[in-house]
Amino acid sequence: MLDGGQAVMLPAEQLLQPATASSPLWVRLAAGLEDAIATGSLSPGARLEGEVSMSERLSLSRPTVRRAIQELVEKGLLVRRRGVGTQVVHGSVARQIDLTSLYDDLRRAGRVPSTRVLDVTLAQATPQIAEQLGLTSPVRVLKIRRVRFADAAPIAVLENYLPEAFADITAETLSNQGLYHELRARGVTLRVARQRIGARRATVDEGHLLDIGRGAPVLTMDRRAYDADGAAVEYGHHCYRPDLYGFEMTLVDR
Protein backbone atom coordinates (compact mmCIF):
# COMPACT_ATOMS: atom_id res chain seq x y z
CA MET A 1 0.00 0.00 0.00
CA LEU A 2 1.31 3.41 -0.89
CA ASP A 3 -0.79 5.37 1.50
CA GLY A 4 -0.51 4.91 5.20
CA GLY A 5 1.52 1.76 5.41
CA GLN A 6 2.37 2.86 8.90
CA ALA A 7 0.13 4.69 11.31
CA VAL A 8 1.15 8.31 11.92
CA MET A 9 1.84 9.20 15.55
CA LEU A 10 1.94 12.89 16.26
CA PRO A 11 3.34 14.33 19.50
CA ALA A 12 0.83 14.97 22.25
CA GLU A 13 1.64 18.70 22.40
CA GLN A 14 0.58 19.09 18.79
CA LEU A 15 -2.67 17.18 19.13
CA LEU A 16 -3.97 18.76 22.31
CA GLN A 17 -4.24 22.50 21.98
CA PRO A 18 -3.20 24.69 24.93
CA ALA A 19 -4.70 23.74 28.26
CA THR A 20 -5.40 27.38 28.99
CA ALA A 21 -8.47 27.10 26.84
CA SER A 22 -11.20 25.68 29.02
CA SER A 23 -13.10 24.10 26.17
CA PRO A 24 -14.01 20.42 26.39
CA LEU A 25 -11.18 17.97 25.91
CA TRP A 26 -12.65 16.44 22.81
CA VAL A 27 -12.96 19.87 21.19
CA ARG A 28 -9.31 20.60 21.82
CA LEU A 29 -8.28 17.24 20.41
CA ALA A 30 -10.48 17.68 17.36
CA ALA A 31 -8.97 21.12 16.78
CA GLY A 32 -5.48 19.68 17.07
CA LEU A 33 -6.24 16.97 14.56
CA GLU A 34 -7.88 19.38 12.15
CA ASP A 35 -4.82 21.59 12.38
CA ALA A 36 -2.54 18.67 11.68
CA ILE A 37 -4.54 17.89 8.55
CA ALA A 38 -4.62 21.51 7.43
CA THR A 39 -0.87 21.99 7.87
CA GLY A 40 -0.02 18.71 6.22
CA SER A 41 1.33 16.89 9.26
CA LEU A 42 -1.35 14.38 8.37
CA SER A 43 -1.36 14.07 4.61
CA PRO A 44 -4.30 12.73 2.60
CA GLY A 45 -4.49 8.96 2.75
CA ALA A 46 -2.40 8.76 5.92
CA ARG A 47 -3.55 6.25 8.49
CA LEU A 48 -4.25 7.62 11.94
CA GLU A 49 -3.04 6.08 15.15
CA GLY A 50 -5.63 3.70 16.59
CA GLU A 51 -8.17 4.96 19.09
CA VAL A 52 -6.97 2.80 21.93
CA SER A 53 -3.30 3.62 21.40
CA MET A 54 -4.04 7.33 21.13
CA SER A 55 -6.15 7.41 24.26
CA GLU A 56 -3.39 5.72 26.27
CA ARG A 57 -0.69 7.96 24.91
CA LEU A 58 -2.63 11.17 25.60
CA SER A 59 -4.05 9.97 28.92
CA LEU A 60 -7.59 10.38 27.71
CA SER A 61 -10.47 7.95 27.78
CA ARG A 62 -11.39 6.18 24.60
CA PRO A 63 -14.87 7.81 24.37
CA THR A 64 -13.20 11.22 24.43
CA VAL A 65 -10.84 10.33 21.58
CA ARG A 66 -13.74 8.76 19.72
CA ARG A 67 -15.83 11.89 20.08
CA ALA A 68 -13.05 14.04 18.62
CA ILE A 69 -12.53 11.73 15.65
CA GLN A 70 -16.28 11.47 15.11
CA GLU A 71 -16.40 15.23 14.79
CA LEU A 72 -13.91 15.24 11.93
CA VAL A 73 -15.62 12.30 10.26
CA GLU A 74 -18.84 14.29 10.17
CA LYS A 75 -16.95 17.24 8.76
CA GLY A 76 -15.74 14.99 5.97
CA LEU A 77 -12.05 15.20 6.88
CA LEU A 78 -11.58 11.62 8.07
CA VAL A 79 -12.94 8.25 7.06
CA ARG A 80 -13.26 5.34 9.45
CA ARG A 81 -13.49 1.70 8.48
CA ARG A 82 -14.05 -1.07 10.91
CA GLY A 83 -11.19 -3.50 11.08
CA VAL A 84 -8.95 -1.15 9.12
CA GLY A 85 -8.54 2.18 10.85
CA THR A 86 -8.99 5.87 10.31
CA GLN A 87 -7.65 7.68 7.26
CA VAL A 88 -7.44 11.25 6.06
CA VAL A 89 -9.63 11.70 2.99
CA HIS A 90 -8.15 12.66 -0.35
CA GLY A 91 -8.90 15.78 -2.27
CA SER A 92 -8.86 19.41 -1.32
CA VAL A 93 -10.89 20.40 1.68
CA ALA A 94 -14.10 22.33 1.25
CA ARG A 95 -15.89 23.94 4.13
CA GLN A 96 -19.24 22.58 5.09
CA ILE A 97 -22.37 24.67 5.01
CA ASP A 98 -22.92 26.04 8.46
CA LEU A 99 -25.55 27.99 10.26
CA THR A 100 -23.65 31.15 9.55
CA SER A 101 -24.35 34.24 7.57
CA LEU A 102 -22.96 35.14 4.20
CA TYR A 103 -21.00 37.88 5.91
CA ASP A 104 -18.97 35.40 7.97
CA ASP A 105 -18.61 33.12 4.97
CA LEU A 106 -16.93 35.81 2.92
CA ARG A 107 -14.61 36.92 5.69
CA ARG A 108 -13.38 33.38 6.13
CA ALA A 109 -12.78 33.10 2.43
CA GLY A 110 -10.40 36.03 2.73
CA ARG A 111 -12.59 38.45 0.85
CA VAL A 112 -13.68 41.85 2.06
CA PRO A 113 -17.43 41.98 2.62
CA SER A 114 -19.44 45.15 2.75
CA THR A 115 -23.12 45.94 2.85
CA ARG A 116 -25.42 48.57 1.47
CA VAL A 117 -28.68 48.74 3.35
CA LEU A 118 -31.50 49.65 0.98
CA ASP A 119 -34.26 50.01 3.52
CA VAL A 120 -35.37 48.88 6.96
CA THR A 121 -39.12 49.19 7.37
CA LEU A 122 -41.79 48.02 9.75
CA ALA A 123 -44.82 47.00 7.74
CA GLN A 124 -47.85 44.78 7.73
CA ALA A 125 -46.86 41.21 6.98
CA THR A 126 -48.32 39.46 3.99
CA PRO A 127 -50.10 36.20 4.87
CA GLN A 128 -47.24 34.24 3.28
CA ILE A 129 -44.55 35.94 5.34
CA ALA A 130 -46.58 35.62 8.53
CA GLU A 131 -47.02 31.91 7.90
CA GLN A 132 -43.30 31.43 7.30
CA LEU A 133 -42.59 33.04 10.65
CA GLY A 134 -45.31 31.02 12.36
CA LEU A 135 -47.29 34.11 13.31
CA THR A 136 -51.02 34.70 13.16
CA SER A 137 -51.95 36.82 10.24
CA PRO A 138 -52.55 40.46 11.21
CA VAL A 139 -49.08 41.32 12.44
CA ARG A 140 -46.28 43.70 11.64
CA VAL A 141 -42.79 42.55 10.73
CA LEU A 142 -39.46 44.19 10.17
CA LYS A 143 -38.40 44.03 6.56
CA ILE A 144 -34.74 44.47 5.69
CA ARG A 145 -33.34 44.79 2.20
CA ARG A 146 -29.61 44.81 1.64
CA VAL A 147 -27.04 44.34 -1.08
CA ARG A 148 -23.93 42.41 -0.19
CA PHE A 149 -20.62 43.20 -1.86
CA ALA A 150 -17.41 41.21 -1.92
CA ASP A 151 -14.38 43.24 -2.86
CA ALA A 152 -16.64 45.96 -4.24
CA ALA A 153 -18.55 43.63 -6.57
CA PRO A 154 -22.24 43.07 -5.80
CA ILE A 155 -22.86 39.41 -5.20
CA ALA A 156 -26.22 39.14 -3.48
CA VAL A 157 -29.53 40.83 -2.75
CA LEU A 158 -30.78 39.93 0.71
CA GLU A 159 -34.37 40.29 1.90
CA ASN A 160 -35.07 39.41 5.51
CA TYR A 161 -38.17 39.43 7.69
CA LEU A 162 -38.15 39.46 11.49
CA PRO A 163 -40.82 39.63 14.21
CA GLU A 164 -41.75 43.08 15.48
CA ALA A 165 -39.68 42.50 18.64
CA PHE A 166 -36.58 43.34 16.61
CA ALA A 167 -38.00 46.61 15.30
CA ASP A 168 -35.21 48.63 16.87
CA ILE A 169 -32.55 47.22 14.57
CA THR A 170 -31.12 50.12 12.62
CA ALA A 171 -29.68 50.39 9.17
CA GLU A 172 -26.42 51.60 10.65
CA THR A 173 -25.83 48.47 12.72
CA LEU A 174 -26.38 46.28 9.71
CA SER A 175 -23.77 48.17 7.70
CA ASN A 176 -21.04 47.22 10.13
CA GLN A 177 -21.79 43.56 10.67
CA GLY A 178 -24.04 40.73 9.58
CA LEU A 179 -27.58 40.25 10.72
CA TYR A 180 -26.78 37.02 12.53
CA HIS A 181 -24.03 38.72 14.49
CA GLU A 182 -26.50 41.36 15.61
CA LEU A 183 -29.03 38.71 16.64
CA ARG A 184 -26.44 36.86 18.68
CA ALA A 185 -25.49 40.10 20.41
CA ARG A 186 -29.13 40.38 21.50
CA GLY A 187 -29.00 36.98 23.14
CA VAL A 188 -30.80 35.14 20.38
CA THR A 189 -29.23 31.75 19.72
CA LEU A 190 -30.15 30.25 16.38
CA ARG A 191 -30.35 26.49 16.56
CA VAL A 192 -32.05 25.07 13.51
CA ALA A 193 -32.62 26.39 10.02
CA ARG A 194 -34.36 25.00 6.99
CA GLN A 195 -33.38 26.21 3.60
CA ARG A 196 -34.08 25.63 -0.04
CA ILE A 197 -31.72 26.43 -2.87
CA GLY A 198 -33.07 27.08 -6.31
CA ALA A 199 -32.68 29.26 -9.38
CA ARG A 200 -34.75 31.63 -11.49
CA ARG A 201 -34.52 34.70 -13.67
CA ALA A 202 -33.56 37.95 -11.99
CA THR A 203 -36.27 40.55 -11.63
CA VAL A 204 -35.64 43.93 -13.18
CA ASP A 205 -34.78 45.32 -9.77
CA GLU A 206 -32.37 42.51 -8.94
CA GLY A 207 -30.75 42.70 -12.33
CA HIS A 208 -30.03 46.34 -11.73
CA LEU A 209 -28.71 45.88 -8.19
CA LEU A 210 -26.46 42.97 -9.12
CA ASP A 211 -25.24 44.64 -12.28
CA ILE A 212 -26.30 41.80 -14.55
CA GLY A 213 -28.53 41.76 -17.57
CA ARG A 214 -32.26 41.65 -17.03
CA GLY A 215 -33.55 38.08 -17.04
CA ALA A 216 -30.12 36.69 -16.22
CA PRO A 217 -30.13 33.61 -13.99
CA VAL A 218 -29.74 34.03 -10.24
CA LEU A 219 -29.16 31.49 -7.52
CA THR A 220 -31.76 31.73 -4.77
CA MET A 221 -31.86 30.62 -1.18
CA ASP A 222 -34.84 30.75 1.15
CA ARG A 223 -34.13 30.20 4.79
CA ARG A 224 -36.21 29.96 7.94
CA ALA A 225 -34.19 30.09 11.14
CA TYR A 226 -35.49 28.95 14.51
CA ASP A 227 -34.70 29.91 18.06
CA ALA A 228 -33.71 27.46 20.77
CA ASP A 229 -37.36 27.50 21.79
CA GLY A 230 -38.36 26.43 18.31
CA ALA A 231 -39.86 29.80 17.54
CA ALA A 232 -39.19 31.19 14.07
CA VAL A 233 -36.82 34.13 14.31
CA GLU A 234 -36.05 35.00 10.75
CA TYR A 235 -37.24 34.38 7.26
CA GLY A 236 -34.83 35.26 4.53
CA HIS A 237 -35.07 35.33 0.80
CA HIS A 238 -31.71 35.76 -0.88
CA CYS A 239 -30.54 35.81 -4.43
CA TYR A 240 -26.95 35.54 -5.60
CA ARG A 241 -24.94 36.25 -8.72
CA PRO A 242 -24.10 32.70 -9.81
CA ASP A 243 -20.83 33.69 -11.46
CA LEU A 244 -19.53 35.04 -8.14
CA TYR A 245 -21.05 32.71 -5.57
CA GLY A 246 -22.08 29.10 -5.13
CA PHE A 247 -22.86 26.70 -2.32
CA GLU A 248 -20.20 24.14 -1.51
CA MET A 249 -20.74 21.28 0.87
CA THR A 250 -19.39 17.94 1.92
CA LEU A 251 -21.65 14.94 2.30
CA VAL A 252 -20.73 12.00 4.48
CA ASP A 253 -22.32 8.59 4.37
CA ARG A 254 -23.24 7.21 7.76
Added chain:
Amino acid sequence: MLDGGQAVMLPAEQLLQPATASSPLWVRLAAGLEDAIATGSLSPGARLEGEVSMSERLSLSRPTVRRAIQELVEKGLLVRRRGVGTQVVHGSVARQIDLTSLYDDLRRAGRVPSTRVLDVTLAQATPQIAEQLGLTSPVRVLKIRRVRFADAAPIAVLENYLPEAFADITAETLSNQGLYHELRARGVTLRVARQRIGARRATVDEGHLLDIGRGAPVLTMDRRAYDADGAAVEYGHHCYRPDLYGFEMTLVDR
Protein backbone atom coordinates in the same frame (compact mmCIF):
# COMPACT_ATOMS: atom_id res chain seq x y z
CA MET B 1 -45.80 27.67 28.97
CA LEU B 2 -48.08 26.53 26.24
CA ASP B 3 -45.80 23.94 24.74
CA GLY B 4 -44.57 20.98 26.68
CA GLY B 5 -45.66 21.88 30.15
CA GLN B 6 -45.33 18.24 30.94
CA ALA B 7 -42.81 15.79 29.54
CA VAL B 8 -44.29 13.23 27.16
CA MET B 9 -43.73 9.62 28.13
CA LEU B 10 -44.36 7.13 25.38
CA PRO B 11 -44.71 3.38 26.01
CA ALA B 12 -41.56 1.34 25.63
CA GLU B 13 -43.04 -0.84 22.88
CA GLN B 14 -43.54 2.20 20.72
CA LEU B 15 -40.09 3.65 21.22
CA LEU B 16 -38.07 0.51 20.72
CA GLN B 17 -38.76 -1.02 17.36
CA PRO B 18 -39.08 -4.84 17.12
CA ALA B 19 -36.29 -6.80 18.71
CA THR B 20 -36.21 -9.14 15.72
CA ALA B 21 -34.23 -6.53 13.86
CA SER B 22 -30.63 -6.97 14.92
CA SER B 23 -29.68 -3.39 14.35
CA PRO B 24 -27.94 -1.49 17.13
CA LEU B 25 -30.07 -0.47 20.07
CA TRP B 26 -29.56 3.22 19.54
CA VAL B 27 -30.68 2.91 15.91
CA ARG B 28 -33.88 1.19 16.96
CA LEU B 29 -34.59 3.83 19.57
CA ALA B 30 -33.87 6.65 17.16
CA ALA B 31 -36.21 5.06 14.63
CA GLY B 32 -38.92 4.74 17.25
CA LEU B 33 -38.58 8.37 18.22
CA GLU B 34 -38.54 9.53 14.61
CA ASP B 35 -41.70 7.53 14.02
CA ALA B 36 -43.37 9.08 17.04
CA ILE B 37 -42.59 12.52 15.68
CA ALA B 38 -43.75 11.65 12.16
CA THR B 39 -47.04 10.19 13.36
CA GLY B 40 -47.70 13.02 15.75
CA SER B 41 -47.35 11.09 18.99
CA LEU B 42 -44.74 13.71 19.73
CA SER B 43 -46.08 17.01 18.47
CA PRO B 44 -43.90 20.03 17.69
CA GLY B 45 -42.83 21.82 20.83
CA ALA B 46 -43.47 18.81 23.04
CA ARG B 47 -40.93 18.18 25.75
CA LEU B 48 -39.30 14.78 25.71
CA GLU B 49 -38.81 12.61 28.72
CA GLY B 50 -35.41 13.20 30.33
CA GLU B 51 -32.44 11.06 29.33
CA VAL B 52 -32.00 9.51 32.74
CA SER B 53 -35.66 8.69 33.20
CA MET B 54 -35.93 7.24 29.72
CA SER B 55 -32.85 5.08 30.12
CA GLU B 56 -34.19 3.62 33.37
CA ARG B 57 -37.63 2.98 31.96
CA LEU B 58 -36.32 1.26 28.85
CA SER B 59 -33.54 -0.58 30.66
CA LEU B 60 -30.90 1.06 28.51
CA SER B 61 -27.76 2.90 29.49
CA ARG B 62 -27.77 6.66 29.31
CA PRO B 63 -25.10 6.81 26.57
CA THR B 64 -27.30 4.64 24.37
CA VAL B 65 -30.31 6.91 24.84
CA ARG B 66 -28.06 9.90 24.30
CA ARG B 67 -26.73 8.49 21.05
CA ALA B 68 -30.27 8.01 19.73
CA ILE B 69 -31.35 11.52 20.66
CA GLN B 70 -28.13 12.94 19.25
CA GLU B 71 -28.98 11.36 15.92
CA LEU B 72 -32.29 13.18 15.72
CA VAL B 73 -30.74 16.43 16.86
CA GLU B 74 -28.31 16.23 13.96
CA LYS B 75 -31.19 15.52 11.64
CA GLY B 76 -32.84 18.70 12.86
CA LEU B 77 -35.86 17.00 14.44
CA LEU B 78 -35.02 17.69 18.07
CA VAL B 79 -33.44 20.54 19.99
CA ARG B 80 -31.61 20.07 23.26
CA ARG B 81 -30.98 22.73 25.86
CA ARG B 82 -28.95 22.22 28.97
CA GLY B 83 -30.97 22.61 32.12
CA VAL B 84 -34.22 22.61 30.18
CA GLY B 85 -34.63 19.41 28.24
CA THR B 86 -35.25 18.12 24.75
CA GLN B 87 -38.00 19.44 22.53
CA VAL B 88 -39.44 18.59 19.14
CA VAL B 89 -38.73 21.43 16.73
CA HIS B 90 -41.51 23.43 15.16
CA GLY B 91 -42.25 23.65 11.50
CA SER B 92 -42.78 21.03 8.85
CA VAL B 93 -40.04 18.48 8.47
CA ALA B 94 -37.77 18.62 5.47
CA ARG B 95 -35.45 15.82 4.56
CA GLN B 96 -31.76 16.47 4.78
CA ILE B 97 -29.47 16.24 1.81
CA ASP B 98 -27.97 12.80 1.78
CA LEU B 99 -25.35 10.94 -0.13
CA THR B 100 -28.06 9.54 -2.35
CA SER B 101 -28.88 9.81 -5.99
CA LEU B 102 -31.63 11.87 -7.51
CA TYR B 103 -33.35 8.61 -8.40
CA ASP B 104 -33.80 7.64 -4.75
CA ASP B 105 -34.74 11.19 -3.85
CA LEU B 106 -37.66 11.20 -6.25
CA ARG B 107 -38.92 7.78 -5.22
CA ARG B 108 -39.04 8.85 -1.61
CA ALA B 109 -40.95 11.97 -2.57
CA GLY B 110 -43.63 9.71 -4.00
CA ARG B 111 -42.92 10.60 -7.61
CA VAL B 112 -42.28 8.17 -10.41
CA PRO B 113 -38.74 8.53 -11.74
CA SER B 114 -37.61 7.32 -15.10
CA THR B 115 -34.49 7.73 -17.13
CA ARG B 116 -33.58 8.12 -20.77
CA VAL B 117 -29.98 7.23 -21.45
CA LEU B 118 -28.60 9.43 -24.19
CA ASP B 119 -25.22 7.78 -24.58
CA VAL B 120 -22.64 5.70 -22.75
CA THR B 121 -19.23 6.08 -24.29
CA LEU B 122 -15.64 5.29 -23.42
CA ALA B 123 -13.50 8.18 -24.47
CA GLN B 124 -10.27 10.01 -23.80
CA ALA B 125 -10.61 12.15 -20.69
CA THR B 126 -10.05 15.85 -20.93
CA PRO B 127 -7.38 17.15 -18.53
CA GLN B 128 -10.09 18.75 -16.40
CA ILE B 129 -12.09 15.55 -15.99
CA ALA B 130 -8.97 13.54 -15.29
CA GLU B 131 -7.98 15.97 -12.59
CA GLN B 132 -11.40 15.84 -10.98
CA LEU B 133 -11.12 12.08 -10.77
CA GLY B 134 -7.58 12.25 -9.47
CA LEU B 135 -6.15 10.41 -12.47
CA THR B 136 -3.02 11.12 -14.45
CA SER B 137 -3.80 12.75 -17.71
CA PRO B 138 -3.73 10.31 -20.62
CA VAL B 139 -6.55 8.02 -19.54
CA ARG B 140 -9.91 6.87 -20.78
CA VAL B 141 -13.11 7.40 -18.81
CA LEU B 142 -16.69 6.26 -19.12
CA LYS B 143 -18.97 9.13 -19.98
CA ILE B 144 -22.67 8.78 -19.28
CA ARG B 145 -25.34 11.21 -20.37
CA ARG B 146 -28.90 10.82 -19.17
CA VAL B 147 -32.14 12.74 -18.85
CA ARG B 148 -34.12 12.20 -15.69
CA PHE B 149 -37.91 12.41 -15.73
CA ALA B 150 -40.32 12.70 -12.83
CA ASP B 151 -43.87 11.78 -13.74
CA ALA B 152 -43.02 12.13 -17.41
CA ALA B 153 -41.67 15.68 -17.08
CA PRO B 154 -37.93 16.19 -17.73
CA ILE B 155 -36.30 17.63 -14.67
CA ALA B 156 -32.57 17.10 -15.08
CA VAL B 157 -29.73 16.43 -17.48
CA LEU B 158 -27.07 14.26 -15.88
CA GLU B 159 -23.50 13.94 -17.09
CA ASN B 160 -21.28 11.50 -15.23
CA TYR B 161 -17.67 10.39 -15.58
CA LEU B 162 -16.25 7.17 -14.13
CA PRO B 163 -12.87 5.44 -14.26
CA GLU B 164 -12.34 2.89 -17.03
CA ALA B 165 -12.85 0.03 -14.53
CA PHE B 166 -16.58 0.59 -14.85
CA ALA B 167 -16.57 0.43 -18.63
CA ASP B 168 -18.94 -2.55 -18.67
CA ILE B 169 -21.88 -0.55 -17.37
CA THR B 170 -24.56 -0.64 -20.00
CA ALA B 171 -27.26 1.78 -21.01
CA GLU B 172 -29.85 -0.84 -20.19
CA THR B 173 -28.85 -1.16 -16.53
CA LEU B 174 -29.02 2.57 -16.06
CA SER B 175 -32.55 2.72 -17.42
CA ASN B 176 -33.84 0.51 -14.64
CA GLN B 177 -32.11 2.01 -11.65
CA GLY B 178 -29.88 4.84 -10.56
CA LEU B 179 -26.15 4.95 -11.06
CA TYR B 180 -25.45 4.85 -7.34
CA HIS B 181 -27.54 1.72 -6.96
CA GLU B 182 -25.51 0.07 -9.69
CA LEU B 183 -22.25 1.10 -8.05
CA ARG B 184 -23.34 -0.32 -4.70
CA ALA B 185 -24.28 -3.57 -6.40
CA ARG B 186 -20.69 -3.78 -7.58
CA GLY B 187 -19.38 -3.51 -4.06
CA VAL B 188 -18.43 0.14 -4.24
CA THR B 189 -19.31 1.99 -1.07
CA LEU B 190 -19.40 5.75 -1.45
CA ARG B 191 -18.29 7.46 1.71
CA VAL B 192 -17.63 11.12 1.07
CA ALA B 193 -18.74 13.53 -1.60
CA ARG B 194 -18.02 17.17 -2.28
CA GLN B 195 -20.48 19.19 -4.24
CA ARG B 196 -21.10 22.68 -5.42
CA ILE B 197 -24.49 24.11 -6.28
CA GLY B 198 -24.76 26.99 -8.68
CA ALA B 199 -26.80 28.42 -11.52
CA ARG B 200 -26.29 29.50 -15.13
CA ARG B 201 -28.04 29.75 -18.48
CA ALA B 202 -29.00 26.52 -20.18
CA THR B 203 -27.06 25.58 -23.27
CA VAL B 204 -29.00 25.07 -26.46
CA ASP B 205 -28.77 21.33 -25.97
CA GLU B 206 -29.95 21.44 -22.37
CA GLY B 207 -32.77 23.81 -23.20
CA HIS B 208 -34.00 21.34 -25.77
CA LEU B 209 -33.73 18.29 -23.50
CA LEU B 210 -35.42 20.00 -20.56
CA ASP B 211 -38.10 21.53 -22.71
CA ILE B 212 -37.37 25.07 -21.62
CA GLY B 213 -36.51 28.15 -23.62
CA ARG B 214 -32.94 28.61 -24.70
CA GLY B 215 -30.98 30.72 -22.23
CA ALA B 216 -33.42 29.89 -19.44
CA PRO B 217 -31.83 29.53 -15.99
CA VAL B 218 -30.85 26.09 -14.76
CA LEU B 219 -29.74 24.93 -11.35
CA THR B 220 -26.41 23.11 -11.49
CA MET B 221 -24.69 20.65 -9.20
CA ASP B 222 -21.17 19.34 -9.56
CA ARG B 223 -20.29 16.40 -7.40
CA ARG B 224 -17.16 14.37 -6.77
CA ALA B 225 -17.77 11.13 -4.88
CA TYR B 226 -15.06 9.18 -3.10
CA ASP B 227 -14.66 5.53 -2.22
CA ALA B 228 -13.97 4.23 1.27
CA ASP B 229 -10.29 4.21 0.25
CA GLY B 230 -10.49 7.88 -0.61
CA ALA B 231 -10.21 7.21 -4.32
CA ALA B 232 -12.41 9.29 -6.59
CA VAL B 233 -15.12 7.10 -8.09
CA GLU B 234 -17.38 9.47 -9.89
CA TYR B 235 -17.50 13.00 -11.16
CA GLY B 236 -20.92 14.29 -12.03
CA HIS B 237 -22.13 17.45 -13.64
CA HIS B 238 -25.88 17.86 -13.37
CA CYS B 239 -28.32 20.55 -14.32
CA TYR B 240 -31.91 20.83 -13.17
CA ARG B 241 -35.07 22.62 -14.18
CA PRO B 242 -35.42 25.08 -11.32
CA ASP B 243 -39.20 25.21 -11.49
CA LEU B 244 -39.40 21.46 -10.84
CA TYR B 245 -36.51 20.82 -8.49
CA GLY B 246 -34.59 22.45 -5.68
CA PHE B 247 -32.26 21.46 -2.86
CA GLU B 248 -33.73 21.42 0.59
CA MET B 249 -31.68 20.97 3.69
CA THR B 250 -31.72 21.41 7.43
CA LEU B 251 -28.87 23.10 9.23
CA VAL B 252 -28.18 22.50 12.89
CA ASP B 253 -26.01 24.66 15.09
CA ARG B 254 -23.60 22.69 17.25
Added chain:
DNA sequence: CCCCGGATTATGTTAGGACATTTGAGGCGA
Protein backbone atom coordinates in the same frame (compact mmCIF):
# COMPACT_ATOMS: atom_id res chain seq x y z
C1' DC C 1 -44.63 43.33 46.00
C1' DC C 2 -40.21 42.69 44.01
C1' DC C 3 -35.74 40.77 43.94
C1' DC C 4 -32.30 37.58 45.03
C1' DG C 5 -30.45 33.09 46.11
C1' DG C 6 -30.53 28.30 46.77
C1' DA C 7 -32.61 23.63 45.37
C1' DT C 8 -33.95 21.03 41.55
C1' DT C 9 -33.64 19.22 37.08
C1' DA C 10 -31.84 18.59 32.95
C1' DT C 11 -28.11 18.07 29.63
C1' DG C 12 -22.77 18.14 28.92
C1' DT C 13 -18.26 15.99 29.85
C1' DT C 14 -15.16 12.39 31.12
C1' DA C 15 -13.57 8.00 32.76
C1' DG C 16 -12.94 2.86 32.43
C1' DG C 17 -14.32 -1.53 31.11
C1' DA C 18 -16.23 -5.51 28.33
C1' DC C 19 -17.61 -7.77 24.31
C1' DA C 20 -18.97 -7.93 19.12
C1' DT C 21 -17.87 -7.50 14.34
C1' DT C 22 -15.26 -6.57 10.38
C1' DT C 23 -11.11 -6.68 7.83
C1' DG C 24 -6.53 -7.84 6.30
C1' DA C 25 -2.57 -10.55 6.50
C1' DG C 26 0.13 -14.38 7.39
C1' DG C 27 0.67 -19.26 7.88
C1' DC C 28 -0.53 -23.90 6.87
C1' DG C 29 -1.84 -27.52 4.06
C1' DA C 30 -3.23 -29.70 -0.30
Added chain:
DNA sequence: TCGCCTCAAATGTCCTAACATAATCCGGGG
Protein backbone atom coordinates in the same frame (compact mmCIF):
# COMPACT_ATOMS: atom_id res chain seq x y z
C1' DT D 1 1.74 -22.25 -5.85
C1' DC D 2 -2.83 -21.50 -4.67
C1' DG D 3 -6.51 -21.38 -1.49
C1' DC D 4 -8.45 -21.78 3.00
C1' DC D 5 -8.24 -20.86 7.83
C1' DT D 6 -6.97 -18.71 11.83
C1' DC D 7 -5.45 -14.73 14.33
C1' DA D 8 -4.55 -10.02 15.34
C1' DA D 9 -5.92 -5.29 14.95
C1' DA D 10 -9.15 -1.91 14.55
C1' DT D 11 -13.57 0.19 15.03
C1' DG D 12 -18.60 -0.50 16.71
C1' DT D 13 -21.71 -1.28 20.52
C1' DC D 14 -23.05 -1.18 25.26
C1' DC D 15 -22.66 -0.76 30.13
C1' DT D 16 -21.79 1.71 34.90
C1' DA D 17 -20.36 5.68 37.27
C1' DA D 18 -19.36 10.30 38.62
C1' DC D 19 -19.00 15.18 38.35
C1' DA D 20 -19.77 19.85 35.80
C1' DT D 21 -22.79 23.29 34.26
C1' DA D 22 -26.85 25.82 32.69
C1' DA D 23 -31.67 27.01 33.41
C1' DT D 24 -35.72 27.14 35.89
C1' DC D 25 -38.64 27.23 39.98
C1' DC D 26 -39.78 28.56 44.38
C1' DG D 27 -39.46 30.52 48.69
C1' DG D 28 -37.58 33.92 51.91
C1' DG D 29 -36.09 38.51 52.91
C1' DG D 30 -36.03 43.31 51.86
